[in-house]
Amino acid sequence: MYALEKSTVSFKLNGKEVHAKIDNQSILLWTLRDQFALTGTKFSCGMSQCGACTIHLDGKAIRSCTLPTSAVKGKSVTTIEGLNHEVGTRLKEAWINEQVPQCGYCQPGQIMQASALLQENDNPSREDIIEHMEGVLCRCGAYYRIIKAIQSSTKTAYHGSRSE
Template identity: 50%
Template sequence: MATFNLKINGETKKVDVDGSTPMLWVLRDHLQMVGTKYGCGIAQCGACTVHLNDNAVRSCQLPVSAVGEQEITTIEGLSENGDHPVQQAWLEVDVPQCGYCQAGQIMTASALLKKNPTPTDDEIATAMNGNICRCGTYTRIRKAVKMAADNS
C-alpha cells in the first residue's frame, strides 16, 4: 500500500492503495466515482476511457503509480453541469440505448475534438473505433460527434 495524491477533475484526491491498482478501480472502488465503467479490463472496449492530461486513455490499463502529477478528467468532471458540447449533442441526438458504454464514448469523442476540432466523418469513425457499443448506437455516435464539432 502506498499513498497517492491524484489530480482528478481539478481537485486533489488522496488514496491509499497498492501502486499496481488500475485507475479504473481507484476511481470506482476508492473514490466512489462510478461514471467510468468496467467493460473488459484489457483495453479492448473503451468503457473505462478517461483523459490523462488531454489524451484519451484506458483507465483499466493505467496503474495508479504511473499517474504522478498528470491531470485526470473523468466523465463526472467533463463539465460542471453536463453541458459540454459532446454531452449536449449526445442528448440532442438521443444516442444512448442501455447507456453503459456511453461515458467512455463521450470521453473518447471529447478528447478527439480537443485535438481535432473539425474532424471528417472518417476521422470520427476511426477515432471512435476503440469503443465498443453492444446496443449498436454507432451511427448516432458519429452524428453526435459531428454535431458537437459544429457547435463548439
C-alpha cells in the first residue's frame, strides 16, 4: 500500500554506541527487544499506564512502550541489563535480600523507576517513594516489599546494614 521511510538511528545503549534500523513506526521497547535482544524491558500495557517497560533516557525514567525510537537519537539509553552503577547494584541486592519479585515480570521496570528516584534523592520518605513509584504496576502485589527494598537501598541504610 505504502512504503515507510527507513533509516538508521544512533544512540548510546548501556554505555555502547549502537545503530538501530527504524522507520516512523518503530517504538523503542520493541527496538530494544528485537534488535538488541534486551528482553528485560517488558511489554504490558502499550500506553504508558503500567511502567513494565521503564528504561532510563539520559538518566531519567521513561516508558519505552510509547517512545518512538527516533526520539533517542544521540541520547543515552540504559536498560535493566545495563544498570550497573552503585545505586543500581544496591537496589538489585536489596531486591534479592527482601525477596521482592513474585512473577517478576514488572520488576525490571520497578527497579529502573526506583533507581531514578535514588539518584535524585538518596533519602526519600515513604511518601516520596509512593509518589515516585505510583506509575509502575505490580499485579502480584509485591508493593510492600518494594517499599522496604527501596528504603534499605539508600546509601545510609545500605552502609548502615553493612557495618552492623
